[in-house]
Amino acid sequence: MFHTEKVSENYINKDNCPGYYNYVELSDGVNRCVLTDKYVDHYAEEIKNFEVFDDDIWVITFPKCGTTWTQEIVWLLNNNLDYEGAYNTLLDVRFPFIEIGAIVKDPRDSINHCKNLQRPRHIKTHLPKFLLPNQIWTVKPKIIYVARNPKDAAVSYFHHYRHIIGYTGTKDEFFDAYLAGKLLHSPINENVLEFWKLRDEPNILFLYYEDMKRNLKEEILKMMNFLGKSYTDEQIDKLCDHTSFKSMKINPSVNREQRIKTVKTVHNYVSKDENFTFMREGKIGSHHKEMTEEQKAKFDKYMAWSEFANVGFEYKTK
Template identity: 40%
Template sequence: MTASEGFHYYEGVLFYDGLLPASSLDAARKLKVREDDVFVMTYPKSGTTWLQQIVSLIRNSDDISSTDEVPLTKRVPFLEVVPPGEERIPISKVLDTMESPRYIKTHLIKRLLPPDIFTVKPKVLYLARNPKDVLISFYDFKAHPWSWKEYFDNFLKGNVCFGSWFENVEYWWEHRNDDNVLFLFYEDMIRDLKGHVRKIADFLNKSLDDATLDEITRRSSFNVMKENPNANFKAPFREGMRKLNRGKPGIWKSRLTEAENEAMEKAFSGRMKEMKIEFPFYSYDDD
């Protein structure tokens, strides 16, 4: 396959040239995983920034205010990237020098992750989002060179940056009951953020009093994060990209045509039935 300008294929998966060169992806696979590592795993545009905010505030629950002043890129580094700048040191190399416990973000599919993850078994928080909303949000993120029709077709084929939504979600859904895995749904977190902050804290073995729980929930709300530059940083891919957009589920209802929705159902529903994934397809306004 030939990639569009600015992109390349690595092990059959499409990636950006600048932040995700083959050398950085190679380095990410060689990361020495530690037992006390915590991985935040998602397919792109599935609430990653939101989950990074929550877990980092829980981790430092005794000093929330100062923690929230540190950029998320420092609190929960992005495993597979090479940050822009002169030195161009892969984040995986930076992680090697970090003290434990390390909190690490990744969008990589299972076969591109560090193999140690599956033997050392660190904690993994996996957040999944309705693929129809992911489709829209990823398109609006402008991380592609295509028209809407081209992008739509490529998304259904899994030929977008970071690959197939199915391949990303499927492994962790199958392992959702493992002791070291907490599988979460974006839509459920929207409906009960406070309850999910408590669930995540319990998973991380962090005890929160009621006041701290309330404060972490407040600082992890969409409206507060949107106003915090350290929680709503701009991604250095290209002009116009934003890490936080509308936040509410169900955006596909006003964006997909009837024919496009039918195409999504045909491509996704059968596969999801095979996976037996109990996915909430409701929107926030369905109450």
């Protein structure tokens, strides 16, 4: 089904990444994506053959592009603003990550979790278009895709790798691997572009993280209309407050506190920053204080990828 090739340990290796699985690049001859040997052996075919229903809701992003934020908004919009249900049930249970069982060292069967959800099902993924279930393109469930400036996404992913996967290498090494497309779910450009090309499909809503930060209410209204829901201004204002970064950061049903505790106590590495939280800053432009001018220049060149220019796509950077 796919050509597979082991990713060189010159990028991310077991010595500086103890949460490491064996990384494998999957390709269909045109597109590529880095996942794990476990994904290839146990998940790829099952996900391709996954049964899709027309009332499914899929949130798709590249990692660290506002996924959790969007999930919480979408779940509440599609569940009559059931805040009690949202508070009392972890987001990972309500809105599971279909390939997570192949990403982290965890025995969970995330595919069956998604299969057995009560309909309408809410499913998260970071998979690129070519690895998604075949039925997505025939059944056409609603898909919300969120894109983010790769500089900010890369900075956030760097901290994620350090504290969740145990990465101990340098920023330079990490950013080089990011731009080379050698990290989990990479490369970002191909992931984003494939969904940008589909943005006018009636079952796809393409959003930007930066727009959500600048005017959350406007973007929530887009999601509300896309999902065929109707709420009052007062109800939307309450949802904006519930899903503000300040509120999300202290909400245990979405802030992944338990996952951080597991990383610190179960795995064979300890976060360098005892104050690290999954929701770290949530800002536009965080790369300005975390990247050198040389690193920024490398990303600028990457973001200007010629195929993007050919279709008129631009990341939002301001």
